[in-house]
Amino acid sequence: MKALQLLLVNLLLLSIPLFGQKKNADYRLQLKKSNTAIIVDGSINDVGWEQAQVAKDFHMILPMDTSLAKVKTEVRMTYDDNFLYLIAVCYHSEPGPYIVESLRRDFSFGKNDNFLLFMDPFDDQTNGFSFGANAAGAQWDGLMYDGGSVDLSWDNKWTSEVKNYEDRWVFEAAIPFKTIRYKKGITEWGINFSRLDLKAGEKSSWTPVPRQFPSASLAYTGTLVWDQPPPTVGGNVSIIPYALGGVSRDFNNDLDTDYRGEVGVDAKVAITSSLNLDLTVNPDFSQVEVDQQVTNLDRFELFFPERRQFFLENGDLFANFGYQNIRPFFSRRIGLGVPIRFGARLSGKVNKNWRIGVMNMQTGKVEETGLPAQNFAVAAVQRRVFARSNIGLIVVDKESLNYTPSDDPQMPEYSQYNRNIGLEYNLASSNNLWTGKALYLRSFSPEERENNVVHAANLNYESRKLSLRWQHEYVGEGYTAEVGYVPRRNYIKLNPEAEYRFFPDNSSVVSHGPTISSTYFFNHAFEQTDNESYLAYNVVFQNRSNMSAWVAHNYVQLLQAFDPTNSSGDTLATFSEHHWNAWGTEYESTPNSLFTYSFSTRYGGYFADGKRLNLTTEMGYRFQPYVSISLRASYNNILLPEPWNRNEFWLLGPRLDVTMTNKLFFTAFMQYNQQLDNINLNTRLQWRYQPASDLFIVYTDNYFPEPFGVRNRALVLKFTYWWNV
Template identity: 60%
Template sequence: MNLTFTFSPGKILLTLLSFCLLAYGVSAQTQKKNAAFQYHIRRAAGPIVIDGIMDDAWLKADSASNFYMVIPMDTSKASVHTEVRMTFDNNNLYIIATCYNKGEGQYMVESLKRDFNFVKNDNFIFFLDPFDARTDGFSFGANAAGAQWDGTMYEGGKVDLSWDNKWTSVVKNYPDRWIFEAAIPFKTIRYKKGVGVWGINFSRNDLKTTEKSSWAPVPRQFPTASLAYTGSLVWDELPPDAGTNISLIPYALSGISKDYQDKTGTAWKKEIGGDAKIGLTSSLNLDLTVNPDFSQVDVDQQVVNLNRYELFFPEKRQFFLENGDLFANFGYADIRPFFSRRIGLNAPIQFGTRLTGKIDKDWRVGLMDIQTGASEAAASPAENFGVLTLQRRVFARSNIGFMIINKDATGSTTPGNQYNRNVGMEFNLASSNNLLTGKLLGIKSFSPGLKGHDFVAAGHLQYLSKYWTAYLQEEYVGKNYTAGVGYVPRTGYNKISPLLLRNFFPKSGDILSHGVQLTSNYFFDERFKRTDNESTLAYIITMRNRSVFTLSGINDYIKLLVPFDPTNTGKTPLPIGTENHWNTVDAQFVSKPQALFTYLAEAAYGGYYQNGHKTSIIGQLGYRFQPYVNIAINSSYNDLKLPQPYGNTSFWLIGPRTDVTVSNTLYFTTYIQYNGQVKNINTNIRMQWRYKPASDFFIVYGDNSIPSPYTVKNRQLVIKWTYWCNI
């Protein structure tokens, strides 16, 4: 008798637990945890000049101070003083934050480049939830040298820093404090007309004291971005209507490239195109694109791939980013029915439209249609991609999501290549205090010639407190499930993933916290026979200076379901059914982030396929010449000792990177990557000048070369101009 996923014990347990959480959600109070924290915002008493000076126009605004410590401990008021004031006029929301020093010493920043690493910079950031729904919003801020930070917020506390829009800010340094002042146009943020209470919280990171604090208190196990713990921004009068909100973003591009391997001639490229953003309402936006170009996208960071499945690289293209979580975060990290990087990288996008935003406090919508042209080089026909997604907020912070995806080959009648469709629904659970979260997911695909075993059923439940973390996830992906425009690297499996963590907090000494963590990933086929698993037992020590040491023991078992070369270099693959079992010991140390010189060191030694052995060494070095130069080197070394025909194989991956920031509007980046596994050297040199807010001029040079003997494979140089114009 065949045992199907329906009767798997993990799924039954997960379903019961999920419905228990649903019952909890129905009965849970919807009152905000920090509803008593209110900031009353009033219209500006006079003109506001963004110059980093606390002038008379600010003195009549209310102030928010007396921040609470979040890290190292969340049981007291902050030791560093921060004071925030806000006001507005018909066009802008204004904010000024005075961040006082405690003791002597220079500020710690990486550089002047925008969207910096939070933990490595003294910074002030605030979080806006215009619907006070505690699920999504916006984040703005700066580090102590004036580098800007902006992003959209999703899933109750995550920030997508790829989002970019128009706003202005200035940071001014004084002997005893630094001041951040900013103007956020109402056209930049999405909000509902007539809503007079928004969610708000302010966050301060001070590396000299290793202290992170917030205005409305946040438990230390959560980020200060957690929207479940925002206070309230109470408007003295309703926020003004943003009015006509239309932005045109044209671009012009010129480039030259040459492929030395194929010995083709020099290719010249000249293109024009652009985007338009149309605010249909103050919270609903229509994006249009014609002949888009994505040449300003950062080069992907390479990795040594010793995995049997496809790697994931995140989307960075601006057209896909606003409200991108509606599309990109449906499902799980390894079950994404929609993955926008499938679109437009191998075939040109001719045009596209996106309608995204909030209809009201409870409803979000996303509608996308993109048409690509045919590509002979990639043997790809012209295709149309259509996506509809809806999200309905329920209970305190939970939501129900629905998605339809349609991919049609509009220029081909090849059998089996006409279409692929996905229909899915998910229930995302989040308690009002964020201690309990979970998900139930179901997706079905429709493809020519494939019937049965063509759906996904998955879910998880998590409990997260200061002392305990408990997590259980279960997945089923049918062997015929197909996501033609998604990221699903593996099909035909059941998976059970538990996690248990216990933290301890000494009352004194250099150790801030330490704890034991057990994680497992067990995979079974559709008959629920084990195919592979990985279990890790780790001991984690976090010091008061924020350095972290982790010691792990890892147990692996793999039964190959497809032929696989364990070196991933094209050698004879191991046959289907080969069984492998090994253990690994791993140690990692991450240095304190407040030093000018930072580093990460990791070493692992253990078994590998065919009773072989693998030694891995990973290093990351960084040094900053504040605030203008940040140098980083990422490297990894893998040494594989295997029986013939593989023998001994070793790979180096080295990636030095230098960021030079002349100002917070002029950046130079040089990135070189040597990948010994694929025998390639990639060089990327980029200059970006932000001559106006959200308007840029780029010069990008890139090449790929064979290391030995050094031979250039291809080169390209691109010059691009963009301009953001509000009508």
Template identity: 40%
Template sequence: MRTVFIIIILVFASFHFALAQNGLAIKKATGKIELDAQMNELDWKEAAIAENFAQFFPSDSVPAKAQTEIRMTYDEDNLYVFAKMLNLGPREYVTPSLRRDFRGEANDVISIVLDTYADRNNAFLFGVNPFGVQREGLIANGGSVASSDTFSTSWDNVWYSKAEIYDDHWAVEMAIPFKTLRYKKDLNNWYINFYRFDSEYSEQSTWTPIPRNQFIINLAFTQPLVWDEPLQKTKTNISLIPYSIFRNSKNFETDTPTINDFDFGFDAKFGLGPAMTLDVTANPDFSQVEVDQQVTNLDRFEIFFPERRQFFLENADLFASFGIDGTRPFFSRRIGVTRDESTGQNLQNEIYGGIRLNGKLNKNLRLGVLNAQLKENEAIGLASTNYLVAALQQRILSRSYLSATFINKQAFVDSVGGDFTFSPNTYNRTLGIDANLATNDNTWNGKLFYHQSFDETNSDSNYAFGGFLNYSTYKLESNLTGQSIGAGYNPEVGFVRRRNIFQLTPQVWYNYYPKNRVIQKHGPGISGELIKNNITLDDLDWNLALNYRFNYKSTAYLELSAEKQYTFLLNPFDPSGLNGLALTEGTDYGYSFLSATYRSDARKVFSYNLSTQLGEYFNGSLYNLAGTLTYRYQPLGFTSLNFAYNNIRLPDPYKDADLLLIGTRFDFTFTKNIFWTTFVQFNSQIQNVNLNSRIQWRFKPVSDIFLVYTDNFFAESQTENGGLILPTIRFPRQRAIVLKLNYWLNL
């Protein structure tokens, strides 16, 4: 009994030590470090150890089952990390493929978070899995807000690693060049944390303990990395990335001649000291970018598709995080797309070039400037247009900051071939200020924003004002989002779903943590939405949902909802989505429905996500079934099937609909450097079959050869309402094949 008592005391003492850790010391290496995933060098044996990892999932009050040990050192050029991931016995490892920048909590990976300005607002992330596959990313917003720009793996840079699997552990050795990072010189410490996903034990663990109601990348819980001497300025950092491309394309719908063209351009990166970067692009090309995943459009408003172009993705949080989801003053996909006012169609608008300057002016002040010049289009009378976006971010308190932005869209001529002018007749500008606030432990975080647009029409009510407030504890999670958008608010370079509205969106969840082997937490929730006319305060839409959710220790998830919806139509709307007879404006509808979402254990070779909705829909009914089925042939890749079926039944004379969207993705990685991805998507709503196949060879770090084939076919449905019967493929619409080479040169 005494022995058991001593063991218990030692276990709790070790965990208390983990809670009380106050940083990790790092010393300069005295010898050369070889990347071999073996701890042979004397510097590793003398380095301080980050150990005593704490569990983050499924619990957060016990030491990790699978412990981890991490050591760090450095020399003039690189930061080195050695990580040893211990196991409890023989086991297998999980990875989606050998493709870089993988994501997913069901995979095995060790990640290091580096806050190089010690501001707990922005950080770099580097991760490696047992198969040696790398991922890197950028963390913004303190890692504390659930939004698409909080964590992004779009940032791509040069660093090195080696991984090996041993009998009782796996190990990773990393070398991260200082010129890859941006940091404030003469700092005595950075902030760091490490976290590990382990598929065998369905466990997530961190060096610094983090409450499980927070995000695992939350920078509020980082600890100091204490340097033995302050870091100085890095060596000159200039990179040139030229590209060349050959394209063969044919538009069958317009029956124009086949086009064969060769083009070239370049990107360049200039390190302006250790804290600032200037990016330049000339004649950029984005042919290698993956196609958007198609959706069935049953919405009355514009659908948001995320940015996928590399130049606009890097450090996007500084420009794109103003406002809230659905109301953004800057949306980079507006750059490169214009509108033909005579037909109402969106057209591609080529980009001459652009620059992006971003970095830290001092520890607390961050600057970003983006400028792009687009080509003229004589066919529609569009003059060459300039896009300018500037942003400043000033830290206040420990984890809060004020941000300001200025966005300008204008041509420097009033017509194609006109005289140069700084005061054109047509322009669009937006000014905005945001305040992001967070407590030190992130129990409370929120935002307030005010934006105003300006153009030659001098419209009234040209503002957007709003924000959100989050409160998160173990038992209670709540959110309140609200905004008021004027009828004249028109940021042409932004994304605004609705105007002239007052909107409130509350949500509350209560969590239970049962002591069983299956469920990690469960609990009820209530959510809603109220949208009113911004002037008269008449009801436009409202929604009330009663919810219940289950988080399983296997990483599976189940959510059930019962909802009541009210909709007032300001414009005619066809709920069938097939351009049938529209419901008239000024009519209103109340309808109820049930919905459910389930995500299976993603650690399994076969996994799936399913969602369904059943019930009333405007003046009829809707049955929806959607999901993704994935089979993984580890470690080489996976095949997935995405589908969405909408069965819509409306009373006469309105049109019924059976809308089918189905797509397959084949993702195969021959090695860690050669990848093949193929999408095939059929959308009965727009009667289109899309094929996109891409082979990528990364022949050296951040240098690639791409071969991309794209085809679109007109696919006629076999029934009037669409349906589950496979379509008849009538004729091709557009076809293209692209060969592209880009090469990263460090000068």
């Protein structure tokens, strides 16, 4: 009851003025159907473009948001019965070649001259699609969520062409109506266009966007006005089969070579133009890029994001429920070391105000560990309220099928079921200055557990000069989320934070200012167990480089035994108390150069009156547009009393990206992790022989560093084909 009362208080705190007209409602681009064919070749000579209205006079976002853009950009759009077309003419501001990282798809935004389209088919300023390209022709596409974030893991079928001229580069695209989701009959879509020109050091957009927000912010879109309702797609079914062959061997355990041959299929069925059914049978994700490793000195489980394509479309309905460290649903729990047999997901928009998502996945059993076949189900519904806010409900269920615990004490025991139900309110004001969330969760398991609830809330204010943030969390001791990510339980957390920015005139510095933050953890008796107080000073330069320096004080009372090196097995005692101070610096170079770099330092105290030095750097060089080389390195030197003494951990990650064309890519990525005593090599060749259809060759090795030897290796050949029925 107290938890529900506190949730109601949080809702009242978040109930600030939320109504208001769309900020850039006066920016309207009229869209007319083309009566002639559009050929996607990077040329503006087609007759259809002569009849299209021009979006121009872009507004500068960075380095300042107080004037029109210096670089000139002109955009036109049209459509026919099957495609939505766009052409962007991006003029150069000064002589010299464009700046790009490579031809790699879904490139790093800040390291490439690029043009992006942000499209909100429901004009709800919350969800949408993004398409674009860099100046060399590499494509970018992603799903938009949370009013301004883009998930680049989404991949779909569309075509584009970039052509370079002496004074400009031109991006032309054809987006099939079958690729995007929209509601029949809606004739006004949210729309904005973003341009990044690194030579000029300028980011701009068609509509004015305050510099503290990304150009992707859907709160600041203009309006795409159709001359008639968009075409009805009709039958929209895509079948995506795959065939795979592979060979692997575990040298560490001296096992025989294992050969595999598999087939599977995905399907996409448009129930309506805005509601999609995804099906999968025997999916395989061997082509997914490996996780970037980190030196783990944390007391709790680390988080690695989902990369598997099937879980991504409208995945924010499930994955964004909760907070960074309070997630009732985390899709990487599904298929963790076990085969996924089949799955289905229904997701999308019912209308402008309602979104739904329902997913069901079935995994197979594993005889060696006694793990039974399991079913994972999650359902979420979201209702838009006020201008851009929403209320969401989620239900998560994990069931072990036909499971009886083994009598063998050596076999692990698994739960019969685990369920979660949650309610949250997401605040987003019409001008995006106020954002926040109020959350309530409860779990259910066969063993009745007390204190099995979570409630949390945050409120953020983000103006041009001042940022204020408040967050609190309460996680009960009995709360469990077996299909979620909740690394810590049984705590109360309070986190206030403030940041201020100064904008000097006529200076090489764009902005500078302090950030102050304090994070407190308490047990349920409200006795403090952790605190980090943090003060930083941040500087952003005209050339888009930035630096900061910080100092921090930490206090930790260990609630369980902990190895401060996460490698030796020796532990510090439960309830032991630790204090230390530390300082550090961070710097990121200008993205304009072919050679880019960043570094961070940290020096100060550590557990058990120890000392810790951390040096991290990332360097990259591009032979544009075909080759990009980078190196990420991290060094930790930890001095502790006996039995740990001195510990040194290196983490090295060189990477090579070769993009022969914007359809043929080769990536080689090596990681040496001294803490794990492992060297990992992953190489991947990808040939996109037609839109959304690929051939992958993936080779993976793991080695012992000393003495050098092979742990295991694998080679996989995978073929996928996207077939529109």
